[in-house]
Amino acid sequence: MAVIEARGLGKTYSGKTAVADLSFDVLPGSVTGFLGPNGAGKSTTMRLMLGLDNGAGNTTFDGKPFGELGQPMRRVGALLEAKPFHPTRKARDHLRMLAAANRIPTSRVDEVLGQLGLAEVARKRPRTFSLGMGQRLGLAAALLGDPDTLILDEPANGLDPQGIQWMRLLLQHLAGEGRSVLVSSHLLSEMALMADHLVVIGKGRLIASGPIEEFVKGSRRNAVVVRTPDPGALTTALEAAGHTVSTDPDGSLSVAGVDTRTVGDLAFEHGIRLHELTNRVATLEEAFLERTAGAEEYLAHGGEQVAP
């Protein structure tokens, strides 16, 4: 089991800040989702963690920087590129080469090829591989040393729905074995199903870090939705009690920062009839868009921005 501790990570390109003073932990036994808009600095952060890029700060794996790990693939498995292999080197040879650098027996090469469903193409050249097969070969390389830590940059890219589900179950299984898994993805619905913790960054800075439930719970999109034939009276009563009320386009009221029991009791006390009283729970996507508003590289034209 390995704890990843990233502290004060920073990187600038020609004076432009890509990552700034970024600190977070990745705990064993959990899948930690690494989220951020395009250009937020996720890939740069992962490269900094592995010592591939020069920058500020340090990352330790159970107290040791990556550069000090002997036979690093036995400790940290990484997938940083969509197709991180030579197109004409056979899949098995690619893994044999990496195994040789870490004194991993060839039997393990065949084992991971089987585990990742690549046994039939082990002796094929990956230039003919689909993006999904390429991702699986990259993942096979990451798992080659049976590491206790995985750092995966967009591993679901190019996978079909079955492949994405397979990936989710695999990563959850690996985390269930006590490994630390840090995975970036732009598939928020997948991340909601897969991750236990989140590290969210925007413009290279930390926006949030912690359990996924807390991140979603903190969204202003969480509200009590109430429908009544007398919205004016209920709004007055709620505002008098110090609650923030907004009127939705369909005429229902949204009350933030309160639970259904409080709204129901208040309506009863004021003799107001209710037709609907429900909790609206924000999705991860809503929470993510809300927290990263203004941190994306581009703003969609014609799209509605979630108010921060």
Add this chain to the structure above:
Amino acid sequence: MRDALAYELVRIRTIRSTWWLTVGAVVVGVGISTLFSWGISADFADNGVNGPEPVGALVVTQVAATGQVPSIVCFILALVGVLAWGHEYRHGMIRSSLTALTSRPALWLAKFLVVGAWVAVVAFTTFLLAGLVGTLFLSDYLTVLDGQTWSVIGRQVLYGVLLTWLAMAFTLLTRSQAFALVMVFLWPLLVESLVKLLFLLVPQLRDDQEVLRFLPFTAGTKMVDVLSEPTSTFGDPLSPLGGTVVFGLTAVVLMVASFVSFRTRDA
């Protein structure tokens, strides 16, 4: 270091280009020598060893054993070096390499050692086979694989290794396989020729033409030159040792620059 060497040994053997270039170098090297040996043998048969335009034994032995000066074999094998670093950057392999091996100096050194050793072995084998073919054709007239030929073969092998290392360093510095491939041939064939032309055309430079012997590839050809009669190591022309020092220093300077760059730049 042991792990880096193991990695490089598997890497160089599991890529098709290594084998294509290796077979190409052997075929071209032995092929050219076969043609030379056959032609000279026919000439000797018609006109005798001391015919109307006698070919010096030294030239015979050299072309028979090493093809030409400097051998095209070395240039073909230098491409193995270009691809050794070129593939790392062209196919994004460098990040895989550096997450499998955390020591950049070890990876850098392993690449230069393994590729250098590969080139040395293939070049020596090629020249040896060429010499044996030469012996087959010319044994009735002279001894091809004599002491002097062995000396030329040794210098050709050294030239091949230095050229390969220079090409590798250049590739690592530019991180462009295509640019490095072009430059390996353009530098000796075009760049140095243009510099020489400049010294010929510009009156102010005309008196300083003797410095041209220090141009890296011009000096490199002197490593394997058996026709010139140098008077001192760094005189004009350079001796084989002088050529080795100049060409070798060029390679070393580029290698040091590539090492510093590799250690400090982002992967």
